[in-house]
Amino acid sequence: MKLKSEMLSNVLTIMLWVLVASSAITFLCTIVYVIDVDLYIDYAYSLDGIVDIMSRVLYISIIVLYLIWIYRVHMDLNTIMPNYPRSPGMALVCNMVPLFNFYGLPSTYSKMGKSLITISAARKQGYNLQGLAIYLIIFLLVSNGLNRAVLNAGTEASSTLLILSGAANIVIYSIYLTLCIQVTRGLRNAQIKETPATPIPDKPDWVSSGFTNEIKG
Amino acid sequence: MSELATPRKRIRPEIIIVSLLLLLPISVAVVFFLPRYYVFTAPGEIVSVQELGVDGSVNFTYVREGFTKNLYERWSTKQAFPDAEFVSADASVEKDFSDMQDMGEDYRDETIRNAITSADDEVGSDTDTEEPAGEFEQRLEALIEESTDYYGDSLGLMLAIGLVEEANQEDFSANGHYVIAGTGTIEADHTVGSVGSIRDKLRTAEQFGADYFLVPKDKERFYYEGLSNEEEASLVAEELGLTLQVVPVDTLDDALDFLRTMNP
Numbered sequence: 006m007k008l009k010s011e012m013l014s015n016v017l018t019i020m021l022w023v024l025v026a027s028s029a030i031t032f033l034c035t036i037v038y039v040i041d042v043d044l045y046i047d048y049a050y051s052l053d054g055i056v057d058i059m060s061r062v063l064y065i066s067i068i069v070l071y072l073i074w075i076y077r078v079h080m081d082l083n084t085i086m087p088n089y090p091r092s093p094g095m096a097l098v099c100n101m102v103p104l105f106n107f108y109g110l111p112s113t114y115s116k117m118g119k120s121l122i123t124i125s126a127a128r129k130q131g132y133n134l135q136g137l138a139i140y141l142i143i144f145l146l147v148s149n150g151l152n153r154a155v156l157n158a159g160t161e162a163s164s165t166l167l168i169l170s171g172a173a174n175i176v177i178y179s180i181y182l183t184l185c186i187q188v189t190r191g192l193r194n195a196q197i198k199e200t201p202a203t204p205i206p207d208k209p210d211w212v213s214s215g216f217t218n219e220i221k222g
Numbered sequence: 223m224s225e226l227a228t229p230r231k232r233i234r235p236e237i238i239i240v241s242l243l244l245l246l247p248i249s250v251a252v253v254f255f256l257p258r259y260y261v262f263t264a265p266g267e268i269v270s271v272q273e274l275g276v277d278g279s280v281n282f283t284y285v286r287e288g289f290t291k292n293l294y295e296r297w298s299t300k301q302a303f304p305d306a307e308f309v310s311a312d313a314s315v316e317k318d319f320s321d322m323q324d325m326g327e328d329y330r331d332e333t334i335r336n337a338i339t340s341a342d343d344e345v346g347s348d349t350d351t352e353e354p355a356g357e358f359e360q361r362l363e364a365l366i367e368e369s370t371d372y373y374g375d376s377l378g379l380m381l382a383i384g385l386v387e388e389a390n391q392e393d394f395s396a397n398g399h400y401v402i403a404g405t406g407t408i409e410a411d412h413t414v415g416s417v418g419s420i421r422d423k424l425r426t427a428e429q430f431g432a433d434y435f436l437v438p439k440d441k442e443r444f445y446y447e448g449l450s451n452e453e454e455a456s457l458v459a460e461e462l463g464l465t466l467q468v469v470p471v472d473t474l475d476d477a478l479d480f481l482r483t484m485n486p
Contacts, residue, residue, distance in 0.1 A: 015236040020243065051255075054294045058254045062247035070243075160302050 008196055009084075010077035014189040017074050020067050021182040027060045028178050032171035039164040071181075075100055075113070078188055085195050086120055107142065114138040114184060121191045130191030134184065141180050148173035254294040259315050261289045262299060263419055264306035265426040268403040271384030274368040278384025279395035281403040281432070282377040285422040289315045305425070326373030329407075333378030334365045336408045340474050341385035343412070376417040378408035379436060382474050383481065394481040402481070403427040404436030404469075406451070412474045414438040416446070420454045424464060432466045434484070436477055439470035 008014075034053035038045040045053075079093035091099070091113070099109025115138040121131030151170035155162045268281040286303060289311060290296040299306055338361055369377065380403070387394060394402055405423050407415035416438050417423075427435045437455040444450030449457065452470045459468050471477040 012236055012239075016239050016243070019236065019240045023244065054298070055251050055255060058251045058294055059247035062250045063244075066243050066246060 008192055009080050010074060010189075010192065013070065013074045013077055014185060014192075017067070017070050018182065018185050018189065020063065020070060021178065021185055024060065024063055024067060025175065025178045025182055027056050027063065028171070028174045030056045031060065032168075032175055035167050035171045039168060072097060072100065074185075078117075078192065081192050081196070082117065082120065085192070086124075089120055091116055107146075110145070111138040111142040114141065114188075117188065117191070121195060124195045126194040126197060127191040130187045130194065133187045134191065137180060137184055137187065141177075141184065144173060144177045144180055148177045254297070255292050257313065258292050258296075259289060259311040259313055260296050260308040261287070261311045261315055261319075262296075262303075262306045262308045263287050263422050264299075264303035265422050265429060268401075268427055268430040268432060271381055274365055274381065274384075276365075276381065276384040276388050278387035279393050279398070279402065280380050280383045280387070281401070281430075282380035283403050283405050283423045283426050283435075284372055284374075284377075285419045285426060287419065289319050291316070307422075323373055326375075329375035330369060330373055330377070331366055333375035333407045334369065334381060335362055336410050337378050337382035337385060338362055338365070339410070340382045340408050340412045341389065344382075344386050344474060344478065345389040374417070375407040375415070376405045376423075379406035379414050379438075379471070379474070379477060380404050382408045383436075383477055386474075386478060394484070400434060400484070401430070401432045402434045402436070403430070403432040403466075404434075404471075404477075406436065406438040406471070408474060414440075414471050414473060414477070416440045416444055416451050420451050421458050424455060424458050424466075424468070425462070428462070428464045428466055434469055435466050436469050436471050436480075439472040439476070441470075 031053060034045065034049040034056070037049045038053075075096050076093045079089075079091060079096040082089045083092065096113055098105070099113050100106055102109065114134045118131045118134030118136075118138065121127040121134065124131075148170070151166065151173050154166055155170045158166065264286040266284040266286045268283050270281050271278040286306070288299070290299055290308070296308060300308075338358060342358075365381070383394070383404075386392070394400070405417050405420070407417060409415050414436075420437065424435060435455070438451045440450045441452045444452075448454075455468045455470070458464070459466070469477075469480055471480060
């Protein structure tokens, strides 16, 4: 069985890598700005501007991709584990509805982790997802709060606030990237475990039961 | 007939999708960074003459002016100054602006010099005392040093009023009861000269709660195209429904007379 989310997982992983890299460049530019404004204007302003504009568009593309991905991941989870407790539609609601997503977002990965733990091949990814769900909500709140503070402060934003906000953005994007990688690996491992590697052919009449046992053994 | 099968390298679909998706932010970045020039003006602040080291209560008004080289700079300027107004320009604006800044510094130094002499004359006519030449140069240098963040000569009138307040120990704000702001150059003959950006200066003064705004009374002697400062100020005040009172003044004496009548 081919996973419905496989190709999208690969695309999202690459896009998230690009977003992490661009947020790292923005962070470096912020450090230059904090150290010396003139140096920033001479050498980093244009680069920061280009990366800023690209990141904004990239971010919107990634949100759209992410929602499609989480939907398809849940389609796969429901196929692999028929008793999986969350439908693809409900997963979208959990990720999209404001305020409710404070519970919905971490619970999506917590439930995913809990279910993958029951499959021996995906146990490691299951534990990782459960652990990451806690960091996800903490850093999501921290980075949202810091970004809002930077926005409200405008040109008066302090150096510490700018650096903290930049660092929190790198962390939150890295958490999403790690989640994406872990979900992809977990699903792949769970799917391999669920699908028999090679179907055992019906034994021909002339094969003795003893020989068959030998092959199986 | 035998056919030699050459293995064809297949590009993974993920790579094609990612490349197409990345084209979008790259294209937007290219559009935002193509050279496209604009000049802008935005409301600034009213600044107490005390910031220049003068013990007065009045405020001069500055506005923000500049140019942007592309859509990104225009967008980020708009983020920083939401009231900024932009006018399309061409590449020559970069040089024009640099020249204007240089000239603005000369004009500023000139108006500071005139403000000191006008205030000295004004105070001297009351008290019959004259400042020694050494003290004058020292004061001039100190004021120029304090005003390096600003260019242009529109702070002259308010600086002269502040210097008179300082010398006569007067307080036209009635202990902070009134917020008095204004704009206009001060010329060697004590007349108040015309300046630019009247609209934005009035918006700035209104934003900062000014009660009175002094402008050059230049209707009869405005040599440039368009409306004189006096006419423009009156129109803008009416159009924007400003609560501050626009006070046209012809000379430093004129301004001082008004302020003293206000505080009998």
